[in-house]
Structures are given as structure tokens and as C-alpha cells.
Amino acid sequence: MAGLSLAGVGKRFGEHAAVSGLTLDVAAGEFVALLGPSGCGKTTVLRMLAGFEQPSEGHIRLGGRTLSDASRHVPPEERNMGMVFQSYALWPHMSVADNVGYPLKLRGVGGSDYRRRVGEALAMVELAALAERRPQELSGGQRQRVALARCLVASPAVVLLDEPLANLDRHLRAAMEESFRAFHRRSGATLVYVTHDQSEAMALADRIAVMREGRLVQWSTPETLYRQPHSEWLAGFIGQGSVLLLPGAVPGRWLEGDALMAAAEEAGVQGRGPVLVRPEHVRLGERGGLRARVERAVFRGERYELGLRLADGSALLAYSARRLAEGSTIGVTLDLGWGLEPEAGTPGRR
Numbered sequence: 001m002a003g004l005s006l007a008g009v010g011k012r013f014g015e016h017a018a019v020s021g022l023t024l025d026v027a028a029g030e031f032v033a034l035l036g037p038s039g040c041g042k043t044t045v046l047r048m049l050a051g052f053e054q055p056s057e058g059h060i061r062l063g064g065r066t067l068s069d070a071s072r073h074v075p076p077e078e079r080n081m082g083m084v085f086q087s088y089a090l091w092p093h094m095s096v097a098d099n100v101g102y103p104l105k106l107r108g109v110g111g112s113d114y115r116r117r118v119g120e121a122l123a124m125v126e127l128a129a130l131a132e133r134r135p136q137e138l139s140g141g142q143r144q145r146v147a148l149a150r151c152l153v154a155s156p157a158v159v160l161l162d163e164p165l166a167n168l169d170r171h172l173r174a175a176m177e178e179s180f181r182a183f184h185r186r187s188g189a190t191l192v193y194v195t196h197d198q199s200e201a202m203a204l205a206d207r208i209a210v211m212r213e214g215r216l217v218q219w220s221t222p223e224t225l226y227r228q229p230h231s232e233w234l235a236g237f238i239g240q241g242s243v244l245l246l247p248g249a250v251p252g253r254w255l256e257g258d259a260l261m262a263a264a265e266e267a268g269v270q271g272r273g274p275v276l277v278r279p280e281h282v283r284l285g286e287r288g289g290l291r292a293r294v295e296r297a298v299f300r301g302e303r304y305e306l307g308l309r310l311a312d313g314s315a316l317l318a319y320s321a322r323r324l325a326e327g328s329t330i331g332v333t334l335d336l337g338w339g340l341e342p343e344a345g346t347p348g349r350r
């Protein structure tokens with residue numbers, strides 16, 4: 001199957017640049033997420049991939065074939081792509097099976113071939129038993145699976161998904177994540193999944209393209225994004241919100257504590273720029289560590305989440321297996337691992 005490539009893609013609406021200089025290479029069969037805050041240009045990218053919008057600059061290719069560039073624009077129906085929206089867009093007067101088979105009817109497929117392909121698509125999303133129901137007799141998750149089957153029935157090379165879980169409650173979203181994983185495994189299609197939910201993107205995608213204000217800020221695996229974000233902004237956007245940024249110079253120049261200095265040296269932190277500390281990098285109850293006051297202890301089932309305050313006023317998030325009294329003081333040491341670009345800096349590292 002064919003890989004998807006975007007080179008220098010931009011889209012302007014009048015004076016406004018919704019997307020600028022976007023370059024991405026997506027391997028055939030890869031599951032990628034476009035992630036970013038509202039208005040960052042994700043949907044515009046998806047619409048350019050689908051062919052609903054023409055890029056103002058750059059080109060989009062699928063395999064060796066150019067889909068869009070300055071002079072060419074292959075229409076949506078000739079792109080071999082399927083699209084799934086958050087609104088499902090199912091026909092209420094048709095059965096589940098007829099909804100799924102609709103794209104085949106449009107292509108003039110009939111008879112046993114039609115029945116076989118509809119049956120296979122329904123089986124893939126585990127809805128064969130509900131084939132004769134109407135969409136309004138289904139749950140939200142089931143409707144979304146019908147939309148997936150309808151997209152799949154035409155065997156697209158690329159499936160574009162625009163916030164497909166946005167209308168579902170939290171419980172159902174987790175179950176549907178599993179459906180998407182299974183769908184990806186069985187179909188072998190290249191999936192491009194737009195979301196503003198970082199945990200959803202991390203759970204599903206092989207690689208994530210994070211966008212901000214129309215530009216790509218990082219393109220990497222979920223693990224790299226979490227552990228080695230390129231910028232302060234990304235560090236806050238991905239993973240638990242509370243990261244400790246030690247701005248400026250050598251940690252310890254302004255945070256007292258020998259243990260912190262030792263940890264910083266051990267981790268090879270040169271003391272330039274802020275340093276990322278995730279909650280799992282905070283060790284509690286250490287002698288000789290920094291003193292921290294427990295401001296908040298929230299029970300999260302498998303652990304407590306602690307809001308700590310260091311002597312210099314910095315906030316820190318930590319995990320603990322046992323409850324610690326709010327207002328108490330403990331020692332902490334920090335496992336300092338990753339130096340970040342300051343907010344004003346340009347992301348440059350992989």
C-alpha cells in the first residue's frame with residue numbers, strides 16, 4: 001500500500017494562514033494522529049488530504065501519485081480515501097447493512113460481491129448481528145462503528161478520522177479506542193486521526209504530529225513526545241500538566257538541596273534552560289532531598305496524586321502509593337532527565 005506525503009503544505013483563508021509549511025511522511029499502514037489545541041489547523045489538514053480544500057502551496061502525494069499541488073487537484077471521490085466524522089452522518093431511513101453498502105451501490109457493485117463485502121465490513125466492526133437495525137436503534141458507539149464499516153467497505157488506502165469520539169462519553173471512548181485499534185490491525189489501512197485529546201492520540205497512534213497555530217511543532221512517537229518534548233509549551237500540553245521547569249541556570253543555584261545538585265549532575269543536565277520533571281521522576285521521603293509541602297492529596301484509585309510546593313514556590317506533581325497528610329512536609333529528590341527549549345526557542349531536536 002501507498003505511503004502519504006505532505007511537502008511544504010500551506011493553506012490560507014484570505015489573509016489568515018490556517019496551515020503553514022507542513023511536511024510529513026506517513027508510512028503505508030501507519031496510524032498517525034494530528035494533535036493540537038482548537039484552531040491549530042488539524043481539520044484543515046484533513047480536508048486538504050480528503051480533497052475538500054486545495055492547498056495554497058506545497059504538494060500532497062499518495063504513493064507516487066500527486067493528489068494536490070499548484071496545478072493539480074484530484075477530486076475527493078478519486079483519492080481512494082475514506083472519511084469518518086464525529087457526527088456519523090448515517091442515513092436514518094436505511095438499515096445498518098444498507099448504510100454500510102451505500103458506497104458500493106454508488107460504484108455499481110451488486111449481487112454476491114455486494115453482500116460479501118458488506119458482510120466482511122460489518123464483521124470487522126463486530127456488528128453483523130445488528131445488520132437489519134436502523135441507526136436510531138443503536139448506541140453512539142455502535143453508530144460510530146457503522147460509520148467505520150461504511151468507510152471500510154470501499155477498501156480505502158487511507159482512512160481520515162475527524163474527532164470520531166468527540167460525541168461519546170468517557171466510558172465509551174475507552175471501548176471505542178479498542179475498536180479503532182482492531183480496525184487498524186484488520187484493515188491494514190493508513191489511518192490519519194484528528195483529535196485535540198492528547199491521551200487519545202497517545203493511546204492510539206504510532207506517531208503523532210503536534211500542531212500549533214498552523215505549524216508542526218513535533219512529529220514523533222508518543223513515547224518520545226512524552227519523554228522528550230521539544231519545547232516548554234509541548235511539555236505542558238502532553239502528559240500530566242504539572243511539569244517542573246527549572247528556568248535559567250544550574251538547578252540548585254536557586255533550589256537548595258545537595259541531592260538535587262547530585263541528581264542534576266548525574267543526569268548530565270548542563271544547567272541551561274528549563275528541565276522537564278514528570279511526576280514519576282519525583283521520589284518521595286528522601287533524606288537530604290528538597291523540602292516540599294503537601295498542598296493536595298487526591299485519591300486516584302491505584303495511587304494518590306500529590307500537589308507539592310517547594311521552598312522557592314515552584315509547584316510539583318508527584319505520585320504516592322499512600323496518602324500523605326495535606327500540610328505535612330516531606331523530602332523529595334528529582335530525577336532530572338531532559339533539557340527543554342525555552343518557550344521562545346524554536347523546536348529543533350528529535
Ligand SMILES: Nc1ncnc2c1ncn2[C@@H]1O[C@H](COP(=O)(O)OP(=O)(O)OP(=O)(O)O)[C@@H](O)[C@H]1O
Nearest residue numbers: 013016018036037038039040041042043044045196
Ligand atoms: N473555510 C474557512 N474560512 C476561513 N477560515 C477558516 C476556514 N476553515 C478554517 N478556518 C480557520 O483556520 C484555522 C484552523 O481551523 P481548523 O478547523 O483547521 O482548526 P482545528 O485545529 O481543526 O480546530 P478544532 O479542533 O476547533 O476543530 C482557524 O483559525 C479557523 O477559524
